[in-house]
Amino acid sequence: MENTAADFLEERRLTALYAYDVLDTEPEKAFDDIAKIAARICGTPIAVVNLIGDRLQFFKAEVGLGVRSSPFDSSFCAKAILENDFLMVPDATKDTRFECNPLVTGEPHLRFYAGALLKTDDDLAIGTVCVLGYEPMVLDELQRALSGFSHDR
Numbered sequence: 091m092e093n094t095a096a097d098f099l100e101e102r103r104l105t106a107l108y109a110y111d112v113l114d115t116e117p118e119k120a121f122d123d124i125a126k127i128a129a130r131i132c133g134t135p136i137a138v139v140n141l142i143g144d145r146l147q148f149f150k151a152e153v154g155l156g157v158r159s160s161p162f163d164s165s166f167c168a169k170a171i172l173e174n175d176f177l178m179v180p181d182a183t184k185d186t187r188f189e190c191n192p193l194v195t196g197e198p199h200l201r202f203y204a205g206a207l208l209k210t211d212d213d214l215a216i217g218t219v220c221v222l223g224y225e226p227m228v229l230d231e232l233q234r235a236l237s238g239f240s241h242d243r
Contacts, residue, residue, distance in 0.1 A: 107216040121151035129153045131237045134221040141217035170205040171215040179203040181226035
């Protein structure tokens with residue numbers, strides 16, 4: 091089987107992520123603060139700083155979840171890293187990428203997601219800072235600018 095350009099890019103992305111040596115590490119105040127600030131600015135009950143490995147999603151920091159990881163197959167952030175910089179899903183029940191997601195159709199019944207990519211200096215997406223909620227919503231321009239979810243970064 092021949093490797094594709096996408097396979098090569100994923101290999102580079104994972105190599106860059108693993109070079110940071112932050113997967114499955116203890117919480118750190120700086121990352122915890124980022125999650126708390128994002129949740130506060132965006133008015134959401136959940137915020138996460140996560141890293142997307144090979145078929146795993148590790149939460150370096152989180153607010154409102156109480157867990158350090160979640161299943162990769164139902165990860166909103168695994169879809170977000172396929173975007174250029176930012177993904178906002180105002181109502182997951184009306185988005186074909188997420189309408190059948192078990193986190194939407196069942197507990198915890200997520201509706202809103204917004205995530206900004208964490209990128210290396212080489213522009214490789216290794217994770218996201220994201221906010222989630224139980225009600226449909228849209229971030230306003232001020233929330234996007236203050237939280238770093240603006241396209242003008």
